[in-house]
Amino acid sequence: MKRTTLFIAQLVFTLLVCAFMLVPVLMSLLAGLTRNYFVGVSSGLTLDWLIQVWQSYSPTVWLSLQLAVACAVCVCVIGVPAAYALVRMNNRFSRAFEELMVLPVAMPGLASALALLLTYGQFGEFRSSWLFILVGHVLFTLPFLVRPVMAVMQRQQLPTLEEAAASLGAGPIKRFFSVVVPNCRAGILAGVLMVVTLSLGEFNLTWMLHTPMTKTLPVGLADSYASARLEVASAYTLIFLLMIVPLLIALQAISARLSRGERR
Amino acid sequence: MTGTTIRLQGCRKAFSDGTVAVDDLNLTIEAGETLAILGPSGCGKTTTLRMIAGLERPDVGRIFFTDRDVTRLPIERRDVGMVFQNYALFPNLDVAGNIVYGLKIRGLSPAERNKRCAELLELVGLQDHGKRRIHELSGGQRQRVALARALAPRPRVLLLDEPLAALDAQLRERLRSELDQLLRSLRITSVFVTHDQGEAMALGDRILVMERGRVAQLATPRDIYQQPANAFVASFVGNLNAFPVIEPTAHGLKVSGGELPWKGIPVPKTVYCRPEHLRVMDGAGHVRGRLVGQFFQGAQSRLLVDVGAEQPLLVDSADGVIHATGALIALAIEPHVLFTLHS
Numbered sequence: 001m002k003r004t005t006l007f008i009a010q011l012v013f014t015l016l017v018c019a020f021m022l023v024p025v026l027m028s029l030l031a032g033l034t035r036n037y038f039v040g041v042s043s044g045l046t047l048d049w050l051i052q053v054w055q056s057y058s059p060t061v062w063l064s065l066q067l068a069v070a071c072a073v074c075v076c077v078i079g080v081p082a083a084y085a086l087v088r089m090n091n092r093f094s095r096a097f098e099e100l101m102v103l104p105v106a107m108p109g110l111a112s113a114l115a116l117l118l119t120y121g122q123f124g125e126f127r128s129s130w131l132f133i134l135v136g137h138v139l140f141t142l143p144f145l146v147r148p149v150m151a152v153m154q155r156q157q158l159p160t161l162e163e164a165a166a167s168l169g170a171g172p173i174k175r176f177f178s179v180v181v182p183n184c185r186a187g188i189l190a191g192v193l194m195v196v197t198l199s200l201g202e203f204n205l206t207w208m209l210h211t212p213m214t215k216t217l218p219v220g221l222a223d224s225y226a227s228a229r230l231e232v233a234s235a236y237t238l239i240f241l242l243m244i245v246p247l248l249i250a251l252q253a254i255s256a257r258l259s260r261g262e263r264r
Numbered sequence: 265m266t267g268t269t270i271r272l273q274g275c276r277k278a279f280s281d282g283t284v285a286v287d288d289l290n291l292t293i294e295a296g297e298t299l300a301i302l303g304p305s306g307c308g309k310t311t312t313l314r315m316i317a318g319l320e321r322p323d324v325g326r327i328f329f330t331d332r333d334v335t336r337l338p339i340e341r342r343d344v345g346m347v348f349q350n351y352a353l354f355p356n357l358d359v360a361g362n363i364v365y366g367l368k369i370r371g372l373s374p375a376e377r378n379k380r381c382a383e384l385l386e387l388v389g390l391q392d393h394g395k396r397r398i399h400e401l402s403g404g405q406r407q408r409v410a411l412a413r414a415l416a417p418r419p420r421v422l423l424l425d426e427p428l429a430a431l432d433a434q435l436r437e438r439l440r441s442e443l444d445q446l447l448r449s450l451r452i453t454s455v456f457v458t459h460d461q462g463e464a465m466a467l468g469d470r471i472l473v474m475e476r477g478r479v480a481q482l483a484t485p486r487d488i489y490q491q492p493a494n495a496f497v498a499s500f501v502g503n504l505n506a507f508p509v510i511e512p513t514a515h516g517l518k519v520s521g522g523e524l525p526w527k528g529i530p531v532p533k534t535v536y537c538r539p540e541h542l543r544v545m546d547g548a549g550h551v552r553g554r555l556v557g558q559f560f561q562g563a564q565s566r567l568l569v570d571v572g573a574e575q576p577l578l579v580d581s582a583d584g585v586i587h588a589t590g591a592l593i594a595l596a597i598e599p600h601v602l603f604t605l606h607s
Contacts, residue, residue, distance in 0.1 A: 157350065157352065160348055160350065160352040161352050161354060163319055163339070163346075163348070163352065164346070164348055164352035164353075164354070164413075165354075165365070166319075166338070166339045166340045167317065167339050167340070167344060167345065167346035167414070167423075168340075168365050168366030168369060168413070168414075168417065169340050169341075169343075169366055169369040169370060169417065170340055170365075170369050171340055174369065178365075179354060179356075182354075182356040183354070183355060183356055185356075
């Protein structure tokens with residue numbers, strides 16, 4: 001098949017755009033492995049920076065993971081019933097509530113964090129624990145689960161399925177767990193994927209809410225940019241990517257398989 | 265096991281926008297009977313079924329299952345089996361999973377569940393389909409699974425909402441007779457909603473024809489067809505020819521296109537007959553008109569004959585003769601098949 005000039009032009013354009021977006025990422029990764037960034041790659045490659053990052057910042061990695069998992073669990077527990085209620089009610093109040101829920105996303109993270117600090121900052125124990133950051137994360141990520149779950153719930157013929165379950169003797173709670181939840185798996189999973197990703201990378205809110213004892217990975221990253229060598233910060237980015245990319249791929253694969261199964 | 269009688273007493277249901285779906289409905293469905301609720305869309309037939317099921321609560325009136333007042337009981341405590349129009353099978357469970365859903369809730373042991381599930385799969389002729397996923401089934405198979413699922417917990421009452429509407433014509437015919445046999449062998453009190461008069465006639469022991477939220481007629485299929493209570497029932501169940509009477513004559517009634525044999529006083533304004541009761545004649549007939557259309561329907565032909573009235577007459581002719589369009593047609597009619605209606 002003869003390639004036209006137009007095709008080649010399009011290919012070159014696409015590759016240029018890709019390069020424009022990917023080269024900074026690769027540069028950053030490379031910087032994390034270079035002995036001396038200012039001299040360049042000619043100074044040799046090393047894992048020293050990675051080791052140094054791990055030694056001083058590994059608690060932030062664990063805390064971020066812990067926060068992300070806890071946040072996903074909390075958002076599921078709150079968000080799935082909330083989505084269900086909103087879909088079931090479907091009136092002016094529920095639509096207003098849906099808008100309200102998106103507010104923490106639209107608002108600068110600093111502002112919502114400030115509001116949390118003003119309200120709960122006085123409770124010392126709570127203020128200094130990682131649970132305080134968790135509250136912020138849950139607030140921020142909630143709509144990212146509720147929205148896709150609502151979309152799936154609206155698409156499914158859930159009301160009829162529930163009526164069918166009721167006709168077979170199932171009460172409201174039984175119906176929720178045996179009919180609603182299993183038939184919204186794809187939406188819940190897509191939401192969880194989003195929530196975990198956002199929670200791991202969240203900086204604005206977290207930066208305001210953290211204490212020296214509760215530093216997450218992004219906060220640590222900012223810390224290292226500010227106080228350590230550029231190579232350290234870059235190595236830190238590398239660790240972050242190593243952590244999140246396999247996670248994203250795994251979750252993406254699961255949700256693709258689930259939605260394929262449901263479409264058939 | 266003695267069956268359950270269903271009794272509706274003065275039931276009324278209005279929706280939030282003010283439309284009255286069902287108004288002052290009194291109805292007794294005998295134990296073991298199959299009742300067909302027939303009517304055009306929006307006549308309240310589905311609402312009636314949903315009130316019996318417990319999916320809607322009447323604003324006024326009471327519902328009894330035998331002697332028990334179930335008006336305030338939600339569907340999950342009424343012990344009814346229900347087949348939904350689009351079947352509403354659980355897509356997350358396989359066929360067997362769907363069938364045993366109700367049994368699990370009733371706390372049957374796995375062994376009992378499997379036994380009952382096998383029984384039902386056999387009853388609906390899907391013995392080796394227990395492990396199939398719902399999306400792998402054809403429309404007819406889904407319908408059978410829905411039926412099996414509804415029957416599995418041995419409900420007191422079986423309710424079916426347009427059970428065959430989602431199927432194509434041929435399959436509908438076959439499943440209709442299967443459903444008929446099944447309902448007769450089970451002797452369970454059953455109520456089904458349909459807008460298809462053929463289905464209602466074939467399956468119902470009695471038919472309840474509804475019009476704008478009220479009972480138009482409740483009778484056996486034969487009575488509904490032969491002695492319709494009013495013009496609405498007559499036109500909804502089967503086709504109808506209307507002859508507006510111009511004036512009485514010595515031996516009958518003068519109508520447009522001819523004279524009909526009729527005895528009786530007072531003289532009606534309109535008389536009616538069914539299309540199959542008009543016979544095409546070679547020579548003279550009671551009324552004459554021009555053929556304006558004919559439709560071959562296999563065993564018979566449907567002729568449209570213009571006699572100068574508002575609507576052309578419908579004639580079902582089985583003689584197989586092909587007439588030229590525009591030909592003059594003479595029609596004869598027996599006096600006893602003419603009837604009158606209360607408006």
